[in-house]
Amino acid sequence: xxxxxxxxxxxxxxxxxxxxxxxxxxxxxxxxxxxxxxxxxxxxxxxxxxxxxxxxxxxxxxxxxxxxxxxxxxxxxxxxxxxxxxxxxxxxxxxxxxxxxxxxxxxxxxxxxxxxxxxxxxxxxxxxxxxxxxxxxxxxxxxxxxxxxxxxxxxxxxxxxxxxxxxxxxxxxxxxxxxxxxxxxxxxxxxxxxxxxxxxxxxxxxxxxxxxxxxxxxxxxxxxxxxxxxxxxxxxxxxxxxxxxxxxxxxxxxxxxxxxxxxxxxxxxxxxxxxxxxxxxxxxxxxxxxxxxxxxxxxxxxxxxxxxxxxxxxxxxxxxxxxxxxxxxxxxxxxxxxxxxxxxxxxxxxxxxxxxxxxxxxxxxxxxxxxxxxxxxxxxxxxxxxxxxxxxxxxxxxxxxxxxxxxxxxxxxxxxxxxxxxxxxxxxxxxxxxxxxxxxxxxxxxxxxxxxxxxxxxxxxxxxxxxxxxxxx
Numbered sequence: 001x002x003x004x005x006x007x008x009x010x011x012x013x014x015x016x017x018x019x020x021x022x023x024x025x026x027x028x029x030x031x032x033x034x035x036x037x038x039x040x041x042x043x044x045x046x047x048x049x050x051x052x053x054x055x056x057x058x059x060x061x062x063x064x065x066x067x068x069x070x071x072x073x074x075x076x077x078x079x080x081x082x083x084x085x086x087x088x089x090x091x092x093x094x095x096x097x098x099x100x101x102x103x104x105x106x107x108x109x110x111x112x113x114x115x116x117x118x119x120x121x122x123x124x125x126x127x128x129x130x131x132x133x134x135x136x137x138x139x140x141x142x143x144x145x146x147x148x149x150x151x152x153x154x155x156x157x158x159x160x161x162x163x164x165x166x167x168x169x170x171x172x173x174x175x176x177x178x179x180x181x182x183x184x185x186x187x188x189x190x191x192x193x194x195x196x197x198x199x200x201x202x203x204x205x206x207x208x209x210x211x212x213x214x215x216x217x218x219x220x221x222x223x224x225x226x227x228x229x230x231x232x233x234x235x236x237x238x239x240x241x242x243x244x245x246x247x248x249x250x251x252x253x254x255x256x257x258x259x260x261x262x263x264x265x266x267x268x269x270x271x272x273x274x275x276x277x278x279x280x281x282x283x284x285x286x287x288x289x290x291x292x293x294x295x296x297x298x299x300x301x302x303x304x305x306x307x308x309x310x311x312x313x314x315x316x317x318x319x320x321x322x323x324x325x326x327x328x329x330x331x332x333x334x335x336x337x338x339x340x341x342x343x344x345x346x347x348x349x350x351x352x353x354x355x356x357x358x359x360x361x362x363x364x365x366x367x368x369x370x371x372x373x374x375x376x377x378x379x380x381x382x383x384x385x386x387x388x389x390x391x392x393x394x395x396x397x398x399x400x401x402x403x404x405x406x407x408x409x410x411x412x413x414x415x416x417x418x419x420x421x422x423x424x425x426x427x428x429x430x431x432x433x434x435x436x437x438x439x440x441x442x443x444x445x446x447x448x449x450x451x452x453x454x455x456x457x458x459x460x461x462x463x464x465x466x467x468x469x470x471x472x473x
Contacts, residue, residue, distance in 0.1 A: 044253050045265055045282055050358040051119035052316050056286060056325035058124050058293035061095040061131050063330040067296035078327060079294030082129050082178055086188040089179050096146035104332025110160035116342035117349030120167040122228050125154050125217055130179025138212035141179055158221045167225035170217055174210050175233040184233040202234055214243060218250035226255035235261025275318055276384040277368050278361050284321040289338050295327035302337045305344035309458040313402045317391040319361040351430045352461045355400035359393035363471040364414045367391060396469040401462040403449060410448040416473050418466035423447055426461045
């Protein structure tokens with residue numbers, strides 16, 4: 001595996017993707033409605049706080065060109081090819097006549113998520129190109145009515161997830177729809193985009209397609225754990241509330257992400273944007289396994305299982321969830337490197353999942369790094385110098401130290417006042433091995449973790465049980 005230092009450098013770069021264009025602009029502070037109690041909101045969020053790890057799936061017509069249009073390479077991410085290449089909507093729509101993913105197997109996709117230790121699955125029911133992966137009476141531009149495949153992908157995947165106890169959610173592009181005149185984002189076919197608010201075409205699109213399709217998703221596919229809205233262009237006035245009311249009326253327990261425009265149950269960070277330090281509230285990092293969301297034939301820059309494990313633990317230690325993406329091919333196959341790497345992470349979670357599922361933020365913070373004293377970025381602000389030797393997650397009376405780098409003298413515990421009851425390490429067989437704690441004259445406590453356990457695996461997990469429920473510093 002790559003060293004954690006390289007992982008953090010890569011994580012800091014991020015990928016400007018289909019989601020990240022709005023990143024922080026789209027993230028809204030979760031707020032309960034006037035008629036909703038805080039207790040009801042917390043109850044709705046309970047599963048999300050426990051889950052920590054989910055599967056994102058970006059799939060649609062864009063998997064056919066897979067990054068190339070008429071022999072020319074499209075810049076950027078796969079699912080934005082229509083936008084990047086300014087493909088006329090009628091011409092792009094012809095891809096539907098070729099969409100026949102005969103190798104699509106919802107059972108296999110859901111099983112892969114379960115094998116990876118993921119607890120929820122979110123698929124692009126409609127991306128910015130306007131094409132729906134479900135049967136829709138609101139628009140014939142959907143997988144059942146417009147393709148030779150004629151199968152409802154959302155329906156099959158929802159059923160496969162339910163069979164395995166996975167929660168099922170949908171991404172839905174509420175604002176951008178490059179297929180429709182009233183939707184935002186397509187200024188090559190519809191140059192009057194700037195007047196949509198004045199001529200009423202945007203609201204016509206919302207009321208004629210987006211809102212009816214949202215009702216279909218919340219009515220026809222069983223429990224929907226969350227709606228992943230995106231890029232809230234022109235989502236002003238009563239528009240976010242109209243969509244929120246649909247969700248709350250049809251499925252009150254469905255979560256709304258942070259990119260609707262005004263309300264949300266939790267925040268969404270920018271794409272691949274892991275906060276430098278711990279962050280309050282309920283939030284999620286949407287991220288890629290390579291550099292694109294939708295499938296590209298030329299993107300093989302896969303994150304290793306070790307990278308994914310580090311990022312997962314890093315995010316959980318800062319208080320968030322990790323929603324990790326795969327981009328299936330036009331035939332309906334998840335690329336094999338994605339499958340292999342995710343299943344390797346799942347094997348790690350079988351042994352070490354206690355440190356992830358339902359775990360809380362680190363009570364420390366020094367492990368994340370600090371801002372440089374003199375080095376500044378292009379924005380004139382101090383550069384954050386990340387540390388990556390270890391991360392800590394918590395449960396009452398327990399500290400979970402995921403150790404990725406260790407000195408020859410062992411692992412020095414961060415300072416805390418609680419008496420230690422026991423220290424154990426989970427070995428490669430899932431057995432708990434007791435470790436000794438040495439206390440120096442100055443009160444520093446050190447654990448002799450076998451260095452090979454750190455070098456040869458995706459980090460070593462050490463569990464420290466202490467007196468009391470919370471760390472005292």
